[in-house]
Amino acid sequence: MNWQEQETFLVLAEELHFGRAAERLAVSRARVSQMIHTVERRIGAPLFERTSRRVSLTPLGIQLRDALAPHHHGILAALARAADSAGAAEVLRAGFTHPLGSEMLMSAATMFRAERPACTVELREVQLSDRFGQLRRRELDLVFLEYPAVEPDLVSGPVLLRDAKVLVVPTSHPLATRTSVSVADLADETLLTARGLAGYFLDHHFPTHTPAGRPIHRSMTMPYWQEVMVQVAAGNGIALAAAQAGHFYPRPSLVYLPFDDLPPIEYGLVWRASGLSPAGTAFVRTVTETAPSTMPDSVDREAITQPEPPPG
Structure with missing residues (x-):
């Protein structure tokens, strides 16, 4: 296996998703698939099981991953140490x-x-x-x-x-005159956030229901934080943010309200x-x-x- 094939195999073995592996490697999904097929032909057996719903390692794939990963990472570390020792x-x-x-x-x-x-x-x-x-x-x-x-x-x-969590709302929002808010105040609201965030991150920071069980909707369509703020100012939803946002991103059309019941x-x-x-x-x-x-x-x-x- 050449270096690119090694890296492609190990990244796919971690992601178990051709699209995410392609994004990490900055190549096309087809290129990832092509390199994996090349390696499998050379070995003579499949390394991954592919279905329409999931990708998983075969027992041979697990064996190769466990044997290859320490050497691959060790080479990277050795190169970094050599560069440092060279005094460059x-x-x-x-x-x-x-x-x-x-x-x-x-x-x-x-x-x-x-x-x-x-x-x-x-x-x-x-x-x-x-x-x-x-x-x-x-x-x-x-x-x-x-x-x-x-x-x-x-x-x-x-x-x-x-950093304490705050709720960002437009000045026209009914909550804008409050001095603080709670999760219960988010009932039937739409929380805007950037797209591409992992599910575990969203679940950790963005509640989906109030304590009484009323739904809190999520919208993840914008790539940049500033776009989220523009949409909030336009009245298209509200957002959760860190308290520092009120210091670094003050807007006359927005209000930042501290939460009473969310962790920092x-x-x-x-x-x-x-x-x-x-x-x-x-x-x-x-x-x-x-x-x-x-x-x-x-x-x-x-x-x-x-x-x-x-x-x-």
């Missing part, structure tokens, strides 16, 4: 899905570069509709995003901050399970250590807090 200038690429994350990463990057002047830190915005795409395409080394991030090929670091949003760093370079590991440590001191003073610190350090 390294570029770390960090992504963020939320504006406070960009502020915290910028502050950490300034401190990090003072200690490692040969290392450059580049920051890029990551859209909610494609939270892991740039990471999986190796365009980013890590991403500062909303938890949960339960992905078999990724690693989640510790929670670095918590937790944030942290995520990177590939194949590992970080030594410089990447050091940067994660810098972000973790500086997180409590890098929030802008203008942000509401009662709504946004860092987790308590572990005992001991």
Whole structure:
């Protein structure tokens, strides 16, 4: 198997979905299918069972995955260590899905570069509709995003901050004059959010029913957060957001209302399970250590807090 065939097989073995595997690999679905067929012909037996509803590994496919994955990831890690040992200038690429994350990463990057002047830190915005795409395409080394991030090929670091949930409504909405809201107030409303979010993430953050059992509808048709805000302002629905949204995205046509009965949003760093370079590991440590001191003073610190350090 050449390198591309190895990567295609391992990605499909994780995703068990040709479309998602193609997205991660930035190739067509037909190309994924073609490479898998090539490998299966070479081996002489199927590696995947395919039906109209699901894709699963055959026993031979499981055997190959378990034998191949450690070597594939080990080669990637070895290359990263070799580059670091060679003393070459390294570029770390960090992504963020939320504006406070960009502020915290910028502050950490300034401190990090003072200690490692040969290392450059580049920051890029990551859209909610494609939270892991740039990471999986190796365009980013890590991403500062909303938890949960339960992905078999990724690693989640510790929670670095918590931000209260708020409800975003247009000024014309009946709830706009309230000082706070509860899940019960969402009965028969339509919650707007970005498309492409995993089911487990939606279920964690977006209730589907009130405590009394009344439905709360979801609409996931927009790729970008700013488009969600425009649709809310136009009266086409309401949205759940983090409290920082009211600070970084103020609009005269929107009102941000705190929830009385929803837990806060937790944030942290995520990177590939194949590992970080030594410089990447050091940067994660810098972000973790500086997180409590890098929030802008203008942000509401009662709504946004860092987790308590572990005992001991």
